[in-house]
Amino acid sequence: MSSCCWRLVIWYLPVRKRAGAGPRLQPDGHNREIGVKLLVIVPAYNEAKNLPFVVTSLRRYAPECDVAVVDDGSTDQTATVAAALGACVLRSSINLGIGGAVQTGYLWARDQGYDAAIQIDGDGQHDPRFIRDVLVPIERGEAEIVIGSRFLGEEGFRSTALRRAGIRYLAWILRVRCGARVTDPTSGFRAAGRAALELFAQRYPSDYPEPESIGIATRAGLRVREVSVQMREREHGRSSIDAWRTIYYLIKVSLALLFLPARATTGCGSGAESA
Amino acid sequence: MNPVLLPLHLQLFAAAILVSFLAWVVHLIRYHMLSLRDSLLWLLSTTAGLVATIFPVTLRWTATALGITVPSNALFALAFVYVLLNLLAATIAISGNAARVRRVAQECTLLRAEIAALRTRVDALTASR
Numbered sequence: 001m002s003s004c005c006w007r008l009v010i011w012y013l014p015v016r017k018r019a020g021a022g023p024r025l026q027p028d029g030h031n032r033e034i035g036v037k038l039l040v041i042v043p044a045y046n047e048a049k050n051l052p053f054v055v056t057s058l059r060r061y062a063p064e065c066d067v068a069v070v071d072d073g074s075t076d077q078t079a080t081v082a083a084a085l086g087a088c089v090l091r092s093s094i095n096l097g098i099g100g101a102v103q104t105g106y107l108w109a110r111d112q113g114y115d116a117a118i119q120i121d122g123d124g125q126h127d128p129r130f131i132r133d134v135l136v137p138i139e140r141g142e143a144e145i146v147i148g149s150r151f152l153g154e155e156g157f158r159s160t161a162l163r164r165a166g167i168r169y170l171a172w173i174l175r176v177r178c179g180a181r182v183t184d185p186t187s188g189f190r191a192a193g194r195a196a197l198e199l200f201a202q203r204y205p206s207d208y209p210e211p212e213s214i215g216i217a218t219r220a221g222l223r224v225r226e227v228s229v230q231m232r233e234r235e236h237g238r239s240s241i242d243a244w245r246t247i248y249y250l251i252k253v254s255l256a257l258l259f260l261p262a263r264a265t266t267g268c269g270s271g272a273e274s275a
Numbered sequence: 276m277n278p279v280l281l282p283l284h285l286q287l288f289a290a291a292i293l294v295s296f297l298a299w300v301v302h303l304i305r306y307h308m309l310s311l312r313d314s315l316l317w318l319l320s321t322t323a324g325l326v327a328t329i330f331p332v333t334l335r336w337t338a339t340a341l342g343i344t345v346p347s348n349a350l351f352a353l354a355f356v357y358v359l360l361n362l363l364a365a366t367i368a369i370s371g372n373a374a375r376v377r378r379v380a381q382e383c384t385l386l387r388a389e390i391a392a393l394r395t396r397v398d399a400l401t402a403s404r
Contacts, residue, residue, distance in 0.1 A: 090388050093384075096377055100381065206373075
C-alpha cells in the first residue's frame with residue numbers, strides 16, 4: 001500500500017534530466033552521415049508473402065537504417081526472400097517464439113555496435129513511415145524506449161473493442177504494478193536506444209513479450225515514452241493471437257507482470273531469461 | 276505389544292519394488308542416461324521410502340507427529356510429497372534447459388549471420404584481386 005502511495009507521488013514529480021548522457025543521435029535525419037548506426041529488427045515467422053512489402057517500404061521510408069530480418073525457424077521461403085531483398089538475415093534453425101526472435105535481433109544490434117534498434121513486425125501492420133517519429137525521443141535523449149501507440153492518435157487500425165479492453169487492462173496492471181505509463185502495451189512497434197537494447201539483449205521474455213518488456217525496462221530505470229503511430233491490418237495470413245489464445249495471453253501476461261517486481265534481475269546461472 | 280504394521284509379504288513386495296527402482300536409477304547413472312546431479316533427489320527419496328518399508332515403525336512415528344491416525348494415510352501423504360518433489364525438480368530442469376537452448380540457438384543464429392557477412396566480404400576481396 002505504501003509503495004502505491006509512493007508511486008502516486010513519483011508520477012507527478014518532474015522527470016529528472018540526466019546530465020552528461022548527451023545523445024549521439026541527431027534529430028535531423030542525418031544519422032548515417034555522422035556515423036550513427038540504426039538497425040530495424042523484423043521478426044518473421046512464415047512471412048515470405050508479407051516481407052517484400054515490409055522491406056521495400058523500409059528501404060523507402062527509413063533508408064538510413066540497416067534491416068535485420070529474424071527468421072524464426074520458418075518453414076516457408078522467409079529467409080530466401082529476405083536475403084533476396086538485401087536484408088541481413090538472422091536465421092534461427094528452431095522456432096523460439098516472438099520473444100526469442102526479437103532478442104536475437106537485440107543481441108545482433110548489441111554485438112554489431114548499433115546505437116539504436118527499431119522493432120517492426122514482419123506482417124506489414126506497422127508503417128515504416130513512423131520510424132522517424134519513434135526515434136525522435138531517443139535522439140533528443142528524452143527516453144531509452146519509445147513505443148508506437150495506436151491509441152494516442154485517432155486514425156488507423158485499432159483492433160476490436162474486446163481486444164482494446166484487454167489492452168487497457170494490461171496498461172492498468174503495468175501502471176499499478178510496474179509503474180510504467182503506456183496506452184498501447186501490446187504494440188510491437190518500438191525503438192530502443194543503446195542502454196535499452198543492451199538490457200533486452202540480456203533479458204527478454206519468451207512468449208507474448210511486449211507488455212512485460214516494458215515492465216522490465218521501467219524497473220531497470222529506463223525511460224519509456226510513447227508516440228502516436230497508425231497501424232494497418234495484416235496483408236496476408238491471420239494474427240497469431242486468436243480468441244482462445246487471448247485468454248491465455250491475458251492470464252500469462254498478468255502473471256508475468258504481477259511477478260515482475262519480485263523477480264531477480266538475472267537468471268540463475270543460465271544467463272537467459274525464461275518466462 | 277505393537278500390532279503388525281505391515282504384513283510381511285507386503286513389506287517384501289514393497290521393498291523389492293523400491294530396491295529394483297534404486298537398481299534402475301543406479302543403472303541409468305552408470306550408463307550416463309541420467310546425470311548424477313539429477314539423480315540425487317531420486318536416490319535420496321527412494322532410500323527414504325526403503326527405510327520406511329523396512330522399519331514400518333518410522334511410518335508410525337511420522338503419523339503420530341503429523342497427527343494422522345492411520346499410518347497408511349501417512350504413507351500416502353509422503354508418497355504424494357515424494358512425487359511432487361521429484362516432479363518439481365524435473366520441471367525446474369526443463370525450464371533451465373529451455374533458457375539454455377534458447378541462448379544457444381540465438382548464438383548459432385548470430386554466428387551464422389556473422390559467417391555470411393564474412394563470406395560476402397571474402398568473396399568481394401577475392402573478386403577484386
